[in-house]
Amino acid sequence: MPSDKNNKIPFNEDNYTHNIERDNERKLDRRGFMKTLVGAAGVFAISSLPWGAIAAKELMGLGEKEYPHKKITNVSGLPIGDAVEFKFPGDHDDAILIRLSETKYVAYQNACTHLRCPVFWVKEEGEMICPCHHGKFDVETGAPTAGPPRRPLPEIQVKVENGAVYAVRVKRYEV
Amino acid sequence: MKFKYIGVALLCAFLMMNIVFTQFMVHQFYYENYINVLIFGGLNIVVFPLALFTYKKTKNEKA
Numbered sequence: 001m002p003s004d005k006n007n008k009i010p011f012n013e014d015n016y017t018h019n020i021e022r023d024n025e026r027k028l029d030r031r032g033f034m035k036t037l038v039g040a041a042g043v044f045a046i047s048s049l050p051w052g053a054i055a056a057k058e059l060m061g062l063g064e065k066e067y068p069h070k071k072i073t074n075v076s077g078l079p080i081g082d083a084v085e086f087k088f089p090g091d092h093d094d095a096i097l098i099r100l101s102e103t104k105y106v107a108y109q110n111a112c113t114h115l116r117c118p119v120f121w122v123k124e125e126g127e128m129i130c131p132c133h134h135g136k137f138d139v140e141t142g143a144p145t146a147g148p149p150r151r152p153l154p155e156i157q158v159k160v161e162n163g164a165v166y167a168v169r170v171k172r173y174e175v
Numbered sequence: 176m177k178f179k180y181i182g183v184a185l186l187c188a189f190l191m192m193n194i195v196f197t198q199f200m201v202h203q204f205y206y207e208n209y210i211n212v213l214i215f216g217g218l219n220i221v222v223f224p225l226a227l228f229t230y231k232k233t234k235n236e237k238a
Contacts, residue, residue: 030179030180030182030183031234033183034182034183034186034233034234037186037190037226038186038223038226038227040193041186041189041193041222041223041226041227042223042226042227044193044194044196044197044219044222045219045220045222045223047197048196048197048200048215048220049220051201051204051212051216052213052216055210055212055213055216056209056213059209059210059213150205150206151206152207
């Protein structure tokens with residue numbers, strides 16, 4: 001098709017290559033912009049689905065997984081107020097068991113929820129302390145009480161049987 | 176001219192709400208407040224049809 005386009009300088013075309021006809025290809029008008037906004041809202045809606053799904057799963061208790069019970073220590077080997085470290089549920093998941101009274105035991109995975117330094121038990125002060133940034137945790141609940149950590153330590157449920165303490169399950173286990 | 180960009184403004188507001196809800200949702204997830212995660216996730220999903228409706232209503236807005 002003959003055209004006198006080549007005789008005009010500059011070419012009156014809105015494209016990168018100046019050899020194909022694409023009218024106003026790069027123009028973003030009001031309607032196109034609104035379409036983009038609606039699309040972005042759709043992306044937000046879709047992307048919140050997995051979070052909601054996992055939250056619902058946790059609420060229904062499906063996230064609670066039972067691991068093979070593991071013997072931590074003998075009751076006689078752990079005086080009141082002392083702590084012992086162990087691994088649960090995997091071989092690389094550090095955890096700590098603290099005996100608070102004659103019958104009360106608490107256990108947590110002791111990787112600090114800030115940057116995963118090992119949290120240890122200070123008997124004299126009755127606190128769990130992370131040495132890296134002086135994060136502190138409440139020994140009764142595992143909730144953070146001071147320093148950078150904002151999330152509680154994952155609690156491990158324990159049971160006492162035949163004079164020994166067993167780890168039963170992790171209340172919530174995050175990789 | 177006065178109302179030509181009302182749709183754009185509304186959609187921008189919806190997108191801002193999306194951002195805020197998503198931020199809340201993710202934070203509440205890591206705080207393990209799963210009820211709040213469901214609330215904000217639900218709000219996030221509800222905003223999308225609202226945005227679509229707003230777009231359809233205002234796309235032919237004349238100057």
